[in-house]
Amino acid sequence: MSELTTREACVAADAADPIAHFRERFTLPDGLIYLDGNSLGVLPAAAPARAADVVTREWGTDLIGSWGKNDWFETPVRIGEKLARLLGGSEGAAVATDTTSINVFKALGAAIGIQAEDHPERRVIVSERENFPTDLYMVEGLITLLDRGYELRLVDGPDDIDAALGEDVAVVLLTHVNYRTGRMWDMAGVTAKIHAAGALAIWDLCHSAGAAPVELDAADADFAVGCTYKYLNGGPGSPAFLWLAARHQDRAQNPLSGWWGHNVPFEMALNYTPSDGARRFLVGTQPMISLATMEVGVDIALEVDQAELRAKSLALTNLFIELVQTRLAHHPLTLVTPLDESERGSHVSFRHPEGYAVMQALIANGVVGDYREPEVLRFGLTPLYLGYADVWDAVETLRRVLDEELWRAPEFQIRGAVT
């Protein structure tokens, strides 16, 4: 990508981009360069009509009949099948339901349950210190609840995972692409190590689903969870997903054993009998309007060639990094994201001593990224609707914010509760 040294070259690259046409499938605000699809993806153009249809026709007119007529009952499984296909996990099965945090709890509870039968002496859960905090919080909550000697062991990264995989490890919970640094784990290689050590692997795909090819079957993953409101453009707080390998489907017990995961939910039986497959990881009634918009985003993702998606994602992140390193070299920006393409997701992060204020100034100037503690400027480069010229313009705006010290304005120093 070193040939993209002018804006004109970027415009030409956009014209030659085989997946540029996907931009038309989304509604983006005029004049905004949105580099925060890694936090909340943009609106698919078809989503408003779908939301209106589920509100007005399915809810308003068909009412309770929608459970059958409009397939509400099968919706979490139907979307789950699509997600399993997208994530290279068709040998296993998924459901679209609840939140990532809650699905971490379910997957972890199920994996611990399997290990408690096979290897009851294994009581350690390994995760990454820099994992998205809620994953660690959910482990903490489960360990406290279990109250029988389970413990969390944290690693700093790929370099010390081997040392952590002792004979006491039951489960390893890792996030495929780190939310802050954008660093990607080698899912297949690390899963092989985890299995060799006798442990089970749960992968959190929040920052990879829809942004980078995922091959759950090929990687031999045990469980996976993730959200759909980032790169899958499912809408604000759209339900998450839980996937599990075929080999675990008969054994895995959902600790949150609710009616929708019951084998015969409408017999109103006194005792819980789990449904087959991934369906047992459903719990309670799901938000159908949010599920409906989510499916619009998932359907678009399924149309994209994953190799083309990955090629463009890397081209965009390479371009961003190169432009910052060549055109903003006089500013104290430190790359946090790996230069090695095999270790990179679809967002790039830089540290800057005044990171918070810089990001506020950048947003005020029409480039939306986000800020993450400590000092990190994070830019999501979602290949479905961003182009090379967008990257050029974003870096130029960042240059202006830094060259002209726009971030020094008092209004950019004030910390809000949410960035």
Place this chain on the structure above:
Amino acid sequence: MSELTTREACVAADAADPIAHFRERFTLPDGLIYLDGNSLGVLPAAAPARAADVVTREWGTDLIGSWGKNDWFETPVRIGEKLARLLGGSEGAAVATDTTSINVFKALGAAIGIQAEDHPERRVIVSERENFPTDLYMVEGLITLLDRGYELRLVDGPDDIDAALGEDVAVVLLTHVNYRTGRMWDMAGVTAKIHAAGALAIWDLCHSAGAAPVELDAADADFAVGCTYKYLNGGPGSPAFLWLAARHQDRAQNPLSGWWGHNVPFEMALNYTPSDGARRFLVGTQPMISLATMEVGVDIALEVDQAELRAKSLALTNLFIELVQTRLAHHPLTLVTPLDESERGSHVSFRHPEGYAVMQALIANGVVGDYREPEVLRFGLTPLYLGYADVWDAVETLRRVLDEELWRAPEFQIRGAVT
């Protein structure tokens, strides 16, 4: 209500009904008598515009900025405050989040945790055999997960609750109004018994919130959960709620300890520190579109005088029962719902040996109720948008279905997965 012996008298009663005007706030399909608001409430007229606004403007235009600008971060707490007010629980606090099943798990986990500190020898959870099954399934899942001698003890009803409240009881989980029979527990009286026995009370309000006055503070309840898609007209699968008394807010630990319940969620701290109040019962990112339509329904509920609501609810259920008993006395319909008004919620149920087919025929003739095993015809009489003439017409249609044996048609015999 014995004076309502003609359709004309019912029409006159509608004209004199002080809350009849609320019907204008909802969109009901023409020609349909919807007696299933106890399963999925109808569409508030303002909901489509609100859904469109959150999709198009909040998501589409404001994007990630909506967390602050459109108050997404505070939405579950804001709606929770409204629900606490509606349910007479303003001394405590609530959040609108997740599903009833998951909130049962959280409340139960928290209540067990409190008791484990105060009375570690108490290991029994009491509930009702005829409780909505998912509540029992969630207890079962938690007990299995804990794996340290907790057990579920089931009672048949108010008559044997005293005998069940031994010194071994930690928590009692009851549903205020039974989903099948419509029988209502005396919340204040039973909570007093539960407390006298040294246990904590969790009330499931799925079939009472929005349908009957609830006084959580006055009843001295410990925890409450419930859904919002029935009598609160929040939309299909709209998020549920969890309420807890002020006295438990500093001690109650949410076993599902996710990021949104963290004290400083955006500091990305390594360890979980619970937020104050009910907020700690938030877990992961919530479906904002479904939350938005839900708030429309809750806002309407808050406008209704609860005494007028209750008076009309009882008048409607009395009328339905009387009309069935006087005009359909020649058919084998057995009332399941208590005749005593103090023990009745806002739906009425009758058993009929051919209940399933009768309900299908009734639906085909424009009266939507639902069927619940075994043999139960269930009719939700939601006072906000149903009138006396609706009840008259519904009973007349039921009479026609039975007199003309319309239920014998082959298509009404086929059991679907969902009714």
